[in-house]
Amino acid sequence: MSFQPPLRELRDLELRQILYFMEVVRSGNNVSEAARRLNLSQPPVTQRIQSLEKFLSTDQKDNVKLFDRSNQPMELTEAGKVFCRRNPAGVVPY
Known part of the structure; x- marks a missing residue:
């Protein structure tokens, strides 16, 4: 079964959450670098x-979980990969 983001109101979703997630991905999954x-x-x-x-x-x-934190460096989970490819409405260009 593949990850499907929930269909609910986006009012609880903050742009900052998406921006920070995408910056971690851009930083090689390194939170400190992001x-x-x-x-x-x-x-x-x-x-x-x-x-x-x-x-x-x-x-x-x-x-x-968007990242598998058991490894260093962290790795994107399947859900993280899907979210990265399908960030809401292309809000954050990658």
Whole structure:
């Protein structure tokens, strides 16, 4: 079964979440490097990605993870790859 982003109102989705996610991808899946490029510390970037994952999770049983954090460097999960290719309405050009 492939990952399908939930169809619900986007009012809870923040552009910052998408921007930070895409910057991590552009930074070779490195949160610290993405934070440096965004002129932020690492925790806010991690928190925004976690809130994006929570938004994409349809319920408590379905915990969407965009990155596999068990490896270093992190790797995009299948859901992360799909989201990267299909970021909402092409909001963030890649």
